[in-house]
Each structure stands twice: as structure tokens, then as C-alpha cells.
Amino acid sequence: MISLHLEAQMPEHLVRLNAEADSLMDVRAYPEALEIKKKLVRRVMSLDSFPAEVLRLQIELARISRRVADYPAALRYAREAVQFGEEFLPHDPLLSSAYNSLGIYFYLQSDPEPALEAYEKAYLLRYELFGPQDPRVADVLNNMGICYEQMSDYRKALERYHQAKQIRFDYYGDCHSSVADSYLNMGTCWHKWGDFRMALDFYAKARQIYESDLEQYGADLVLVLNNMGVCYQDRGDYLAAEQLLELTLATNLKLHPPDHPDIATSLNNLGLNFFDLGDYNKALVYFRRALDIRERSLEPGHPWIASLKNHMASCYLKKKDYDRAYGLASEALQMRLDHFGPMNRDVADSYSDLGLYFEKINQYDSAETNYLAALEIYKDQLGSQHPLVADTYQRLGDCFLIQGQEDQAVDYFVESLRIKQKSLGVDHPEVARIFARIAQCKLNDPETGLFLLESNLTGLGSLEHPDDPHSVFSPLVALEILMAKSELLQAWQQQHQDSTRLLQIRAVHDTGLKWMDRALQSFQEPGSKQLLMDRFYLLLEMILENCDAGFAQTGDSEWIERAFAVSERGKSLLLRESVAKVQAASFAGIPDSLRKEEQNLLLDIAALERRIFQAPDSLKKNLDGELFIQKQNQYQLLGQIKETFPEYYELRYGSQAFRLDKLKSYVQQEGLNILEYFQGDRSVYVFLLNADTLWMKRLGSGTQLSSKVKSFREALTSYNPIQDAGKDLPAIYGAMAYDLYNMLIEPLENLMIGNRLLIIPDGSLHYLPFDCLVGQPVGPNSAWRDMSFLLNQYSVGYAYTVDLLLRPVTHYSRSASKMLAVAPDFKAEGDLDPLLYNEEEVNSVSTKWPGTILSGPDATKERFRKEAPNYQVLHLATHASANDTMGSYSYLAFQGNQRGGDSTRLFARELYNMRLPADLVVLSACETGVGEWQRGEGMISLARGFFYSGSKSLLTSLWKLDDRSSSQLMTSFYGYLLKGETKDLALQQAKLDFIRESSSVRAHPFYWASFVPVGLMDPIEVPASNNWLKWVLMGLFSLLLGSVVLFFRRKRPA
Template identity: 25%
Template sequence: MILYVNLLTNKVIIILFTLFTFNYCFSQKVLSIKDIEKLSSKIEINSQLIDSLANKLNSLESKKELYHNFSRFFRIYGDNKSALKYGNIELTYFDKLNLKDKKYHIALHLVGCYYHDNNQFLKAIEILKKSARLDIYPKKAAQSLCMLGSCYRAKGDIKKSINYYKKGISSLKKLNNKKSIVAHSINLALTANFSNNISDIQDAINYLFKVDSIIKNKSYPNFFLDVFNINNSLGNLYSKKETFDIKKSKYHYLKCLRLSKQENKYFFLSLASMNYGELLLKIKSDSSIYYLNKSLIKNTNKKHQNYNLLKAESHRNIANYYFWKKNLKKALKSINISLKTSFNLEIEDMSPTKFQLHKTSERLNISKALNTKIQILNQLYLKTDDSKYLNQIIETVNISDQLVEIILEDSTESSTQFSWRNNISKIYKYGIYAARLLGSENLQFQYLEKNKAFLLTQSINDNNYSLNLPNHIVDEELGYKKQILQLEDQTLTSDSKKLKDSLFDIKFAYQSFKDSIQKIYPEHFESKKKVELTSLQDVKQQIDNNTIVISYALHDETTTFNASTGLLISKNKSIPFSISNIEKLKTDLNIYRQLLARPLSNKNKIKQYNTAANSLYNSLFPTDEIKDLIQNKKVVIIPDDNLQNIPFEAFITDTTSNKYLIENTDISYAYSMSFLNVNNKISRTPEKDFAGFAPVEFENEKLATLQHSAEEIYSINNNLNGITLTGENVTKDSFLTNASDAKIIHLATHADISRKPVIHFSKDSLNLHELYTYKNNADLVVLSACETNVGELKKGEGILNLARGFFYSGSKSVVSSLWKVNDVATTELMTDFYTNLKDHQSKSEALNNAKRKYLKNHSLSEKSPYYWASFILIGDTNPTFESNSLIYWILGGIFIVFLFFFSYNKLINKRK
């Protein structure tokens, strides 16, 4: 009986629906969203029904409107895939009608939003940029800018996200669109919560206070949601370490809790509980677990779009709580649930696929969870000595590596790239040490390489490929880069809104330019290869029996491993080693650096120096086997962190004789072996052997006259027969003009290592950022100036200094200085260095032999490393001037053959 009634009811609905549809089609009326809602309550809406309705309509305009209404309906009811499908169909009708009106702009913006909702961020960015560039409907252009901010946040490009939000909100303010201003200011704050830039965080706080004043009473649309989000965001921002204020953060979180309870909003109550629990965890309060557990109990609204994110974050924080309490098994279980939820994995501790890594919109939170998991696994290994945890560390490091690789592929903002390199550097170091304990030297070397100068190596690789594009394209791209770098440089010292707007506009135009070039020359972008890391086996094959490579990884105080690591590589073997007592190493490094920067003028200073220099020698070459292997060898040092600021050649190998390491070892430096291989493959076509520059005197009164600098370059040029510029002839323009085609570039001048490193000329200066748009063909650049190898340290990447800038612009190797050099000693060193180069010595031999000669010819305080150890060689070590011995051998061979035939003919003639 029940079955009969149901069948009868269904027939009635179908008849009614048919009559209803016929009525609309006959009258040529288009179903509104309300009509569709009523219809959906009676019968399932599917593609056949929609297409049928569209086919009954005569005009393209009506069909376009119908598909628009269905796409909006599906988005309202959470069917994002259908919303996207019918939004795209709507756009095809705009093309058929050749319409570019206000409705088109709305439709385009919505399709961009639909792609965003489906986590198809690359496509969303393409559509939203198109919408943002249109000048048809300013409101939608502004909202598209803000949606681009949301896309870039999901992709992990925080700086770019913040910039797009700021630009979009600025446009919305001009339009006085209060509702959108409030919504996107809250989204800006959500992005700033992932930034470590205090200026961005403070800006977001200011935005929130401004929009809070817009919401005055409960009659305001979305009153609860906006008030909650504003206070929740303020709580988040005040809980960050850069702006940490426990009272303010607590005040805003508790306000969220009260408001959620009053309104019976259980999802938001869960969110407020989770955030408040996380705050309490930061101050090590036992009450934190109460609120974190409460966030799970109340989290019942599984249909909410952010349900999985909240669940994952709750479990991540619960894992951190148990980690703090040393309940490692519970911590591991919670973090696995967090990652399972984020990736929608079927089982805990299952690895996500590459597709899932690309698809996720929660890259920032997932990165935190992966880092937490590695720390838990590390502690479990230290507690149990069970190698299964080391293997799980390796697995987790590899997932993190893949995630960051995806993020860096999409990112163009240098600040975002450096931030992610900093994050992954900490993770690689866990991988390095886990591989060391597992006895996998290949894997240890792989992570060591990944942790060194990856961005620089990738940039050099990309620049090399870009040269294959037509000249006008290369020139236009260079023009964009110059404008961007110049404006970025200016914004370092200015908070001008006009400057920031100009920077945003030129970056936006540059991105549009690159998008258009990619469509015209797709084969070029497809052929651009990622940097292939050099393997341990590759290194062993490349080096000779007289060469040793040593790569280091220093763990900082936040790392729970008790040792830093290194790997020595020779032709026939590799030796992993540990560096213990990191605190002592840091102390010795500080003493060493301080004493290097001035002459050792008394016995006490000499004793202090010798003690610290010998201690570093024993720490960084920790076994007798390693010490023996480097004797009388060419040693390539790949340093890490603060080791990049010291000269290894000035270590004391024996406190009895006070012998320096350089006395029987040739030292050079490299960013990584992968960097060396990529950089050495670049084709360089210099036209002259030498270009020397010595301003001597400077218009800047703060810069002292360098009386011996002209003598330095004249002496060098006597051997090389290139060009020399001195005095007021040495300007930025004359340098850029004359240095670009020189085999050797030599600068004898002043340099600064402020926030903006510069090289000084007689009347002007060359900033570091300008080197990134200058091209040279140098086999060797010699920066005979103060502190040219000093700069801002970026973990996982290296020091942002003038040496790095010259590598970026094309140099094969660079000699740079670690402290303020002595003018007289420098002239002596450089003269001998070039004499050795001209004598066909390798760059490494030439510099080290010049230092040895200095030590031999001086005594007492003049032998202090201050005078001779500042200059270090980075990069390729091969001779700049190849020996002609091969030619001589060939000529000799020809002469011997000639002599043989001459003698033979003479003998034959005698017999005749």
C-alpha cells in the first residue's frame, strides 16, 4: 500500500513538473533562482533537465541567463563542480553574442570564484586576472583582486596574497563597498596570520579595527559572522610571536567564545575553543587540552566547508600538547589524524599522492603538521632507538619536500620563496641526520644539496634557458625586472603608498606579459628543466684523486638532535661525521670572527685566537682520518649557516707550532655541487682578458681614499693587457659598459653591507639588486673591497651578498672578502694572485699560494689572518688561463717526426 502511494505521488510530481516546464517554455520565461529552488524541492535537477530547458528557449540571451541562474543555484547549495560547469557554459554564450558588458564581467568573476572553490587555483588565477584587468565593472575588478589574494594564500604565496588583498580593498574603499571591505579585510588578516613580517601583521590589525567600526549593531548584514571573524583574527594576530600580547589575544578569543554560545553556533564555538586552546598551549597551560578536546566534541557541523580544516588543526594542536607532555604515542596518533583529515586519506600514516599535494588548499597548515610529526618521530627514535622512526622521518621529509617544491614552482615573490626555504631547511636537517643514522650516505648528500642555494641555482638555470627567446622578448622582460627590483629597493626605506601601488601595478603587468609569452612560446616553458641535483656518485666521478669535498649542516638550538653533521667525499670513499657540542662551536665561531677582523697585536690575543681557531679545526674536521685525508689536498668547502662567514684556511692545526691549515691545504668554497655543475655549463664568450676598476677617491666624504688601489690594478694589468679605469672615470655606467665582456673583472673599491649592499664608484654606487639585471661573461670576478661576502643570511639558501649577485649575473667564480681589508696587504696579495693565475695555476692554487707567500714574507703581527685570510674563492677552481703545454707537445711531436724523416732520408741517400 505504501509502495503504491509513493508511485502515485511520483507520477503526480512528474505531471506537475511537465506542465510547469511547458508553461515556462511556452511563455519563453527563464527560470529564476527562486523558481529553481522550488523545483529542486520536488524533483532531482540533472544536466538532461537543464539542457532540455535551454533547448526550449529561442534566444541565446535567454539561454545565457538560464545557465547563469543554474550556476548560481548550485554554488548556493554547495555543488561547486556543477556551478563551475554551468558558469563556463554561460561564458560561451557571451562569446557567441560577442558581449563584453557588466553581466559578462560578473560572470567572468564568478567563474574565477568557482575554480577557486574547486581548488583549481591556477585556472582561477588565470580567470580572475582577466576579470581584474577589465574596466567594465569596477566592483568586480576589485573583488577579483581580493579573490586572487585568496588563491595565492591557498598556494602558500603569502606576500603576493597580502599585496592583492591590499590592492583590492583599496579599490573597494573608493567604491564605498562596505560589505566587501569587511569580508576581504578579514581574509587579509587570515593571510597575515601566516606571515612573519611584523609590518604585514600590524597592517592587518589596523584593517580589522577599521572595519570593526563599520559594524555597529545587530541589524548589520552578517553581524554575527563578521564580528566573530574580526575578533577571531585579532586573537590570532596577537598570539603570533612577532606581536605576542597574551591579554589582547585572550580578550578577543573569549569574546568569540561568548558570542558563539549566545548564538548557539556550534561550529564557531569549536573554532573559538581550538584557537583559545592553542593560545593556552603557547604559554604552557594545562587547561589547553580542555579547550582543544572541546573543539572536537562541539565540532558537529560536518557540512561546513571548513569542517575538515578545523578538525585537522584541532588534532595538530592536540598532538603538540601531547608532545609537550612527552606522551609521544598519543602525539603521533593525533598528528596522523590531522594529516589524514587534511589530505582526505583512507587510513592514518598513509602518504598523500602528488595530486593530493597539488590539490590541497591548506598547504600552510599541512606544513606545520608535517614539521610537528618529524619532531615527534625524532623524539620517539631518541627514546626507543628503533630505526622504524628514522624511516618515517625520511618519508615525512620527502612529503614536505614535494609540497615545498610545488609551492616554489608557483611562487614568484622572493620573500615568500625565502620564507619557504627557511621552513624546509629545518626539515632537511632532520632528514640529513636521520639518513646519517640509517647509514645512507647517498640520501644524506641529497638532503645536503637540497638545503644549499636552490633558488640561486634555479634562477641561473632559468636565466640560461631564457636566452633562447627572441631578443626583443628578453629585453622586454629585463625591463620589467629592472623596474620591479628598483621599486622593491625603494620600498625598503620608504612606506610610500604610491611606491607600493606602482610596485603592485608593474608586477601585475609583468605577470600578464609572462602569461602571454607562455602562450606564444609554450615549447620554451616546457623545455625549461628543473635543476637536477648532483648525486654522490656524480661527485665522485667528477673530482680527481687530489680533491676532497666537505659539506656541512649545522643544527640550531631549536632542533632536538644533539649533533650537527658533515659529509666528506673523496674519489674513492665518503665519510659521514657528526659535530658535537654545538654551543661550544658557536662560542668559538664568535671569538674567531671577532679576532679575525683586526691584527693580533699582543700575546693574549694570539693565544685566544689560536685556541678558538684550533678548537674549530678539531670540531669541523673531527677525526684523525679526516685530518689525514685533507693533508696536501684541494678541499672544496660547502658551508652552512654561520660557517659561510669564516675562512677555514686560517684554522690552527697545531697549537704547538701554530701552523695554519692553509700551509698544506688548498681551500675553496662552493654553494653546492649542484650549483657548480649548473653554473659551469653556462656558455661565456668574453672578448677581453681583463677589466680593472679603481675609483681611488670618492665624492662621498664618508669613504676614505684608497691610495694603493690604482697601483693594484695597474700592476695586475701589466700581466694581462686588458683595460683599466681609475679615478673619476669609474662610474656605475662605465663599469656596466666595460665589464660585461671581460674574462676577469677586478674591483678595487669600497663596498657596504647594510640592508642594501652596494659597491661604491667615484660619484655613484651599484646596488645589489642592479646586479640581478646585469649580464657578465666573467670566468672570475674579484671584489677587492671590504665585506663583499657579508650580507643577510637566509637559511637553506645562503647569504644575500655581492658575491651572490655576481654569480646571478653570470660569473663562473668570485673572490670576495669577509671583513674590512687592509689596502697595502690587499695590493700585495692581489698582485701575487694574478701572477700565479697568469702562470696557469688554478684559481684555488693561485689564491692560496699568494696567501702562503704573504705568510712567508711577513712576521709578528703582520702575519695575522686579518691581513691575508679575508679573501675567499667561491665557485669554479679551474685555471683562468689554460696552459699552452698541449701545443708545445704537439709541436714537439711534429718536430720529432720531421727529424725522424729527415734522418731516414739522409741515411737512404748515403746508401745510394
């Protein structure tokens, strides 16, 4: 390194000024130091007799500007230094430093060719001035190696690194930091070239030297730890990677200001690790923050910005947000093409990821075209043995396997396997993963497939031990391999009718469930847990298939009990966690202060997410930065809770034992027939549980059911007797309704007891009101009220999961036991249509159920939030908006300017952190029961939001209903509740009354079937005022009856 300190002959006041700036740099006060150096260079230039000092200061200005990520200024100062040096000091060593400074700028801008040109000038000058063995020559050779590495010419890069290392080693000895720098760069080069063992060897040598003096080499150690973390990540050792990368981020945050590019690099690498672990939502948190930093500090179109956009596209692809994924991936590709041209590994990365996008949307020809384009570039730039070449072969194999072209798939998998065995070794999870893919291609020959798979798992025994914290497997890889093994065993069992295989398959499934639990407990983002359930829902379906076969062969009911418990695992995971969180706190003694801290964090995060959802793009970045900080605080707090209160954490997030004995007692006590449905990709199953039996039956394919439900719902909700006057609507409707009845109800109806049904829906069945199915064929031109609706025979209730019947969500106390009825006035609002009957509705129901009415200007969101926690019944007669892509942002509308956003809209997301311990919430608004369906969780809707808040049951709607019908149904419903009826029976009677009292047109299910009761169906405690009235009326009736009896007694003797 050329010294950049001012010489002693400079005027004393300038020397002091320079020393002040250097002191500021020592404490990383770079902006302040920069201002002093700018002032200093102007004063020195004015003296006109110290050219070397001017050049030194210009180089300093370029370096400090890079430190504060002001790259345009860094380029300007570096060019000024080169120009000044070439003019006034053409043979001075300082000119070589100016060339070096210019090269560093271009390297940081991912522009290696001009960087290499500048470094070559520096090298020639230093070689001439100092000779070939001088360490200053080694510095430039090192930088030239970095450029070749950036150009993917790893052979030339390693040559330059080796030359630099040897000069430094001979000059300084084997423990000098510059030798460590060479080891670090050689490790990075081997890493990129795909030889992880060589990379880790060189990283370890660098680390050993840096750790010898942490105070002096702390920043260098951070860099080598980061690279080691990424290398472990690429090898599949994600736990070791996360520990190193977390340490790197924490250290960088101490060393640099929060918007420094090095912090963005740490965030990017952690995001990639979370992505590989399957925690896609958490990965997005890190990628968004890193992108914000890079877009602030780098030029538009910089390759590092493109990389982050590509990573985010991959996350959205996993989340099945295909439009957003394609937009980001295409943008990243164009940026890379503009910067690098067509033959670059980053461009190949884009083609490969676009190939995956086309594969996911079933455009396989386009997928193959993009994969092959990536493969050609990788081979040209990296050689044919690089891990990225292997990954691309694997993706091509997957693409052909999905299409059922097993022979072509095997060819590609074998090519991938050959490379991965060489780079990773034979006993590696990624190698086992490829063998699993090859084995999947052998389902027609399961014996061969099992031999291939099992013979290559012998060195990886930890697959069978998910609880082993040192397992080499990530949960995602383990689950993929176990599912492949299960399919092969199932194929063998079906071919040979070998019942012994059933238990072997069961053991594989048990291991898979443990791996799934391990993954779910490791994820901190709820959305990532749901995505994991969606990705491996097929495992649950395979278990049900195994149980179905097991029961058919053995007749042992334990198979059905197991299947029922597994079906429950696939329902309302996050809602069950919400309940478990409250119950865990009561058992595990977690301090109130910690719970309040977490609650406040969740409230802050929810508020920020709402603001981001509604904000214009120009404001989203600043809000994303705030959200990242709060998310980091949340992750740290959860880590603290896990470490300090492990029992509480296990109760909160661990899988709960399924309590069938208690459920049977509950069902017998309530006189229920529970029908729980499981809709998988391949099959639909139904379970019936009542006082006499637990039964299971396969009903057909999931695709077939979805199609039938969609057609039926469209016919039901598009009812228009005027427009369709020429059609026999009852016959058309009846055919579809009877078909669904025969599929969903009839197969188990002979086992049902009594007249109460409780439906646990799954998949498309969340959109179906069962009570409007018909149990008999419908003849031509039948009257609507004469149809044999299920409503005539059964009361129908719904629940998200039977588990919550035994541990309901209600966990907060309230101070009152009356109704709060809300009816905003939308007549003055332009965005929402007036509700003509909503005020009449709340006035009518309040005559039956006393309480408070908030109508017109009083029906504000603020008043509702303040008062609602104190009421037994909440009745909301208002507009609602269902969001079928982001269910958490479905909302209820309150009084006020509807363009005002948060102040007039109550989002489902807000309800998750509210306390509303109502016995019943009536959402007399349109589409409050529908929203975004998420596999493994259910319908993310306003109705579910109220369950999160602690409400026991809801009455909600599945489609838009006119408020006249709603008002009539609600008045009747409350009347039956006052008589002590259960909620399902009260709604059944209200609907029957409606049909009986309505015109022939309005007897159509469109007008009455929308409302469905969800949750606990038990009767509601009648308000005291109504009890008092009931006793008075009973007393008067008794007196009257007594008088009549006395009258007759007196009459008789006469």
C-alpha cells in the first residue's frame, strides 16, 4: 500500500487539519472526514507547490466516497487523481495508486473490463518502479485476479491470486494479513468454480490468520465468515450457514451505517439461506431490505440490484404469485443483458429461473428453451463440471418428469448426479435428492427404484432421525426423499398386494411428519408455515391413502383414527397455533412483560403492513425499511423466548396430541354428526364421526370436486329469473345440487344419527353451503319451496377444525352481556352503495336482543374498536369486501369517507391482534365468509379474523345478499336464539320460515343459503332483561291458568 499521509513540510495548520480528518475516519465518521478532506485539497492546490500531496488527497477522497457509498463522487475523484498524476507525476508511485483506485470503482460497479485496464496500468508502473517481488506489485496482481473472477475466468483469476500470495508469503512470512487476503480470494474463486472443499480449506487458512489479531483484522474476519457461511449454504449445511451469516450481519451493523452496501450483502446472503430452508416469507423480508439499500447506493441497473430482483422473483414463484414473479425475473434478465451482454453466468441464472416460472405455469416448451439457454452459457463460462450445470440438468429432468417422460428425465438426472458426486461427495443430501428423482422415474419398476434409493442412503443415517440437531439434511430435502420412498413402496404394495409393506410405508410417513414438525417449528413467518403445508400437503394425502388401504386389508379401525388425526393436521395450522399460544402462556409462566412486548410488536407490524398495502409505490420503500426493523425485533424476541422458556415455546408451536376420546364425548353430548372433508390433489376423503361410529370413505378426485363446486356456485349466485325466464332453472339447479349431494353426503348418510350436521370443509368446499343441496331428484318446473333441500332434514353448522371445538378460541373476559349492533349510513358516500334496510335490521334485532346501537355517524371504526370487547353479541350490518388474493386485507366498512383508508376500514389482519370475546358475531354483510383460500389453513377471511380475536362463533355470508333478505333472516334468527335454540337450529328455522313466507321467486337458495354459522353451535345465554320478561309472562300465564282452573272447579259442583 502506498502511504497517503501528508509530509511534514506542509504548513502546520494543514497538517493539523489532516490529522483531524484521519481521527474522524478512525471512528468511522466518514461524512465529516470527507468534508474536511475536500476543504484540505482546495487549500493545498492553492499553494501550487505540493503536487504529491494533492494527488494523495484526491485518492483519499475517492476512497472515502466509496466508504459512504457515494459512487458517482468516487468515480469523479478517481478520474481527477489519474488525470492529475499523469500530467504532473507520471513516474510517481502515487499514480499507480490512482490507477488502482479507479479500478476499484469499476470493480464495485461490476464492470471488470475497465477495472482490469486500470489495474494493468498500475501493475506495469509498479513492476517498473519496485521490481517483480515487491508486495505492492502483489496488491495489483490480487486486484487483477478479482477482475478475472468477476468475468468468470477462474483459471486466470487463480493464477493471479497464486502469484500475489507467493510474493506476500516470501516477503512477510506465513502469518501476515495480506497472505490471509490471498487465501480468502483463492477460497472465493474455488467456491465460485464449484469446488466447496478447496474453498473451505482456503477460507479456514484465512480465518486462522485473521483470528490471531481480532482488534486489527475484525473487518476482514467478517468477510471470511460471510464467505464460509455462503459456502456451507451451497453445500446444504444450512444451520452452520445461518450461524455464520447472522454473526456477519451483527458485526457489519456495528462496523457500518445502516445503509452500507456490506449490510445489504449480509442481508442478501441470509435471505438466500432462508430461501433454501423454505422460509420464503422471511427471505423476502431480508431481500426487500437489501434491495432498498442497494437501490439507494448503486446506479440503476446495477447487477447486484438485478440479483436481488431475481431472488425476490424466486420467492414469489414459491408463493404462487406468478405475475409478480415473472415481472421481477424479466426485469432482472433485461438489466443483466444490458450490463453484461448475453454470455454471462448472471444472465444464465435469469434464464434458469424463467424456465422454472414457465414450468410452474405448465408451459413446458418455454421452460425447456430457457433451461437449455442457461445450460449453454454455464458450460461456456464455467465449464461442464460446475454445480450450476448440475442444477440445470436437474431442472431439465424435473421438467420432463412432470410431463411423464421418464426416460428423458433420467438422462438429465444422471448428468446432474455425475457432477454433484464429484463436487459434493457420494454421501451428501443433494446427491441423495438426485437418486430420489431417478427412483421416482421407476414407479413402474418399484423394486429397482427402491434399490437405487436405499442403496444410496446408507451413509446418511440421520434421515431417519429428524430430532438429531446435527443432521446433514434440511427438512425440505428430507421430505422430498421420504415422499419418493413412500411412492415407491406404495407402488410395490399395489403391484404385489403385500400387506407387510403397509407398515413400512407407515413408518416412512411417521418420519416425514416429524421432519414437517421440525420445519414448522423453525419458521418464524406464518406465511412460510402455510407455504410448507401447501408444498407437502401431498404427504398428508399419501398417509390417508395408506390408511385407506390398511383398513381395507385389516379391518382395524385404528387406521381410520390415524387418518382422521392426519386430516386434522392439515387444517387451520395458524389458527390452532393462536389458541395454543394463549393456553401455553397459562401453563408455562411466561412473564406478562414479555407477552406485552410481543403483542406491541405484532400491533406495530400489522399497522406497518396495512400502510404498505395501501401506500403508493413512492412511499413503500421507506415503510419497508421500518417494517424490516420491527421484523428483526420480532425474530430476536422469538429467539429469546425459545431459549429462555423452552416449555412455553414447545406448547405454543409443537404438534398437539389428537384427543379422539374427548371429541367422541363432545359429539355424543351435542348429538352431532361431524363430516370432515380432506381435498387433496388426487383424492377427496370424508370422515363421519357421531356417537356410534368413526368412518372414512374416498369420494373421488379433487379436480372433479372443484369443477362441480365451481359450476354449482356460479349457477347459485347468478340467479336471475327475469333474464333466464325461458330456462327450467329448478331442473338445472336440482341436477347439480343432487349430484353434489350424492358425492358428499349420501355415501355416509345411512350411518348418521339425528338431524344435526357439523361440516369441516376443505379446499373448494369452503365456498359451498351444504344446506341448499337436495336429497332427491328434481323434476321439470318444480317449485323452489318444494325441493328436498338438506335444510329440511338437517341443521348445518361449520367449523375450521374439530380440534378447536375442544379448546375454543375465547380467552378474554368481558364486562357486559348484551348486543352491540352497528349500521353505518352510506347514502352520502360515493364509493359504496346505500344499504336501505341495515338500520331497520339493527332496530328490529335490538327489540329481541337488548344492547347498544351504533348507527349513522356513530357507526365509526374507532367506536367499534373501543366498545366491542364488552359485548356478548356483535351484529354488523355493513358493507364488506372480500380479497381473494390477499385474504388478510378483506375488510368491513364503517362510517366516514371511504377514501380515508384505515379510519373507515377494519381489515381481517387487524382482527388478529384485537380482543373480542363475543359468544356470537353476526356479519350481516356481503362475502364475509370468503377470501383467499390457503391449503393447510383454510379460508383467510373476515370470519376467520374474528376467531383469532377470541370470538366463539360467527354467522357469516358466502356471497353478496340484498339487505332486505338479510334483515328478514336476522330478525327471525334472533327470535329462535331467544328461545334457547342452538345457533345451527336457530338459523335452520329462520331459513325455513323465510322460504315459507317468501314468494316463489325469493324461495330460491340465493336469498337464504348465503348465511352459514361457524364455530361452537351451543345456545347463547339469554340476556337478563329477556329472562325477566320471560318470567313475568310465565307468571301471568300461570295466574291466568289458575283462574281458569278455579272457575271450572266452582262451576262443577253447581
